[in-house]
Amino acid sequence: MDMHSFINFFLLPGIVQGSIYALGAIGITLVFAIMRYGHFAHGDLATFGAFIALAFTTVLGLSPYAALPLAVLATGVFAVALDRLFYxxxxxxxxxxxxxxxxxxxxxxxxxxxxxxGVNTTSYTRGITRPENWFGIRVKSHEIVTLLVAIALVVALHLFLTRNKWGKAMRAMSDNPELALFSGVDNGKVIALTWIIAGGLCAASGFFLGLNTELKSLMGWNILLPTFAAAILGGVGRIEGAIVGGLIVGIAEELSVLVIPGEYKVMSAFGILLLVLLFRPTGLFRGKVL
Amino acid sequence: MEWITVLNYPVYLAIFICIYGCLAIGLNIQWGYAGLFNAGVAGFFAIGAYASAILTSPWAEGRLGGFDLPFPVGLVGAMLLAGLLAWPIGKICLRFRSDYLAIVTIGVAEGIRLVARSEEWLTNSARGISAIPRPFGDLPYAKAQLVYLGITALILLVAYVLVQRQAVSPWGRMMRAIRDNESAAQAMGKDVPYRRLEAFILGSALMGLAGALYVHLARTITPDAIDPMLITFLVWIMVILGGAGNNRGVLLGAIIVWVIWSTSEIVTDQLPSEYALKAKYGRMFLIGLLLQLVLRFRPEGILPEKLRKESREERPMGEQASATQATGNIIN
Incomplete structure (x- = not known):
């Protein structure tokens, strides 16, 4: 296998899929760290976000990329409502x-x-996009957009968590909820903020999953396991861990077809999860263990 | 023989209640007594179903089988295999809080489905395994159903009696102690991971048994016959609604939930076909909502777990007064 086919068939799809996992895993790790429970509706919330974006494109006639920010916002608010109603x-x-x-x-x-x-598969755009060829590396335009938006969202989140007062409050609550409460952090507001961020990122991951593959009702449920594996691999509560974990899981999935039959590709995340729990439950970046 | 065919539907309903009752008791051991969140109930159910199907079915071209073993061997094999699968999973996950077990068991259920789909030599992949024998299956339909109901009811009764005996024994008290205060139980010298593993394996074996009972009723199994999310979820709602930690409660939950689920299908089937499919998903939505409502308004379930404190309240008045006085004195 030469370098170009390795990049085209394994590395690049792995990175794209991995950044989709990373966007979901950030939300899981935030909820896990701040509210201290595993959120199992995360995958289906991603499905919901992806279909909300679809609704914006079909009802309002927007282009998919214009629908994305609206879907992110709507799903973020929706996640707060879910929290109020059910959690x-x-x-x-x-x-x-x-x-x-x-x-x-x-x-x-x-x-x-x-x-x-309905249960049939659908997509945002009809027709096939041709990959562009850059020095033998074939990449599709929506793959580039996926990577750029994922990077932008992560940078924005990082700046928010380190520079903004509310971002710092979120980190404080993740480290020690009682101490944060005594220091005047409004837990209710932090929880709502966490849900807006987690829900928004979740919608973004669902949107990009739908953009790079297709939209179906089980799409989110199917990425729940790799997303959780990414969050735990990175270390619960570690944003940078969720990103690295997501990329590792995504690339490992693509590479796994070299050693295991293709049908079991999705189980590589499961294997990673078991190995992490066995040998390093705190994850790569020393997160929490509940 | 007219009267017996009238019973067909109720008998069919009752057989499924027995099968789900078995699942619910299995989950009750894990969640009700040990506080373990198994989100892959359907996986253990499926492995039991396939194990018994392979052990008891006649020889067929191109897949493992032809053992033609009797029905009870299939049941035991199903329990053993489900328990065996639970062992390494429990070994890895039970050191942590149950969230980790939940995500791993989801993975287990998906993995089993993948194996059932793709390993032709083992499960005949999508075509599935058919011609699975049923005890007294040669009788006319209505009678055979009735006899099978007798068998499943008897097995459920045995499972119930055995589990109930364990639950009221010191073992049951120890499990609840571990569930409610892990560190205290550990300080009392209880081997917490080992005991959790015990409960996890025992519960999984019962789920495998339920799978075997199902497969001998359906007499055929394909990978898509088992909807993982649906089965797992129905069993969870049975346990939570009925009352986790109370075996009679979870059986009541199994009856209520299955009767609602199954009879609502009769209603939605009357709808025109374009709505019937949507109504099916609508029913699943309502089941999810039911769980939220139970957690909101009656988290302890219809028949709550009986704790020591409540049995004191049931004593005659005088005795109760002296008992409260006694505890009051200790506290003061």
């Missing part, structure tokens, strides 16, 4: 109860998508 009243109970509730929310979101948009 907020469970906060005093053991955290695992909220995890169970999120499992139910996943089912509800999926059924909602299936009732409204």
């Amino acid at each position: 907020a009243h469970l906060r005093a109970m053991p955290k695992i109860i909220t995890t169970i509730a999120s499992f139910g929310v996943a089912l509800m979101l999926r059924s909602f998508v299936q009732v409204v948009w």
Whole structure:
């Protein structure tokens, strides 16, 4: 295998898929670290975001890229509403109860998508986009957009978490919720903010998954396992870990077809997850272990 | 024989209630007693179904099988294989909080589905395994169903009695202690990871048993016959609605949820076909909503777990008064 085919068939698709996982994994890691439960509706929330973007393109006639920011915003607000409706009243109970509730929310979101948009696959644009050829490296335009937007979102999030007052409050609550409360951090506002960010990133990951593959009601559920694997591989609560974890899982999935049959490609994330839990439960960047 | 055919639907319903009852008791051991979040119930169900199908079905071209073993061997094989699968999973995940177990068991269920889909030599992939024998399956339909109901009900009863005995024994108290306060139980010298593993394997074996009971009823199995999210979710709602930690409660939950789920299908099937499919997903939405409502308004379920404290309240008045006085004195 020469360098070009390695990049074209394995590395590049892996990086694109990996950045989709990374966008989802950031949300999972934030919820895990700040609210301290695994959010199992994350995949189906991504499906929801992707279909909301589809609704903007079909109903308002927008181009997919114009629909993206609207879908990100709508899903972020929707995530806050989900929290208020289904998770907020469970906060005093053991955290695992909220995890169970999120499992139910996943089912509800999926059924909602299936009732409204049906179960057939669809896509944002008709026709096939031809890859552009840059010195033998073939890359499609929507792949470049995926990478650029993912990088922009991550940089914006990083600046927010390190420079902004509310971003710092989020980090404080992740480190020590009681101490943050005593220092005057409004936990309720931080939780709402976390949901806006997690929901928005989730919609972005669903959108790019739909853009690079296709839209279907199970698309989000199918990326739940790799997204969680990415978050845990990176270390729970570590944004940079979620990004690196997402890229590793994405590239590992593409490379796995060299050693295991293609049908089991999706299980490579599962293998990574088991290995991390066995040998380094804190993840690459020393995150939390719940 | 007219009267017996009238019973066809209720009997069919009751058989499924017994199968789901088995699943619910299995999950109750894991969640109700040990606090373990198994999100891959369908995976253990599927592995039991396939294990029993392969062990008992006659020889067929191009796949493993032809053992033609009797029905009870299939059931035992299903339990053993499901338990065996649970062992390494539990070994890795039970050191952490249950969120990790949940995501890993989702992976297990997906993996089993992939194996069932792609390993032709083992499961005959998409065409599935057929001609699976059923005990007394040669009888006319209505009678055979009735007899099979008897068998599943008997197995469920045995499972219930055995699990209930464990639950009220010191073992049950120890499990609840581990669930409610891990560090305290550890300080009392309980081997927490080992006990959790025990509960996880036992519950998974019961789920495998339920899978075997299902496969001998359906007599055929394909990878798509088992909808992982749906089965897992129905069992969860049965346990939470009925009352986690109370075996009678989860059986009541199994009856209520299955009757609602199954009879609502009769209603939606009357709709014109373009709505019927959408109504199916609408029903799943309502099941999800039901879970949220139970968690919101009655998190302990219809028949809550009986704790020591409540049994004191049931004592005659005088005794209760002295008991509260006694505890009051200790506290003061």
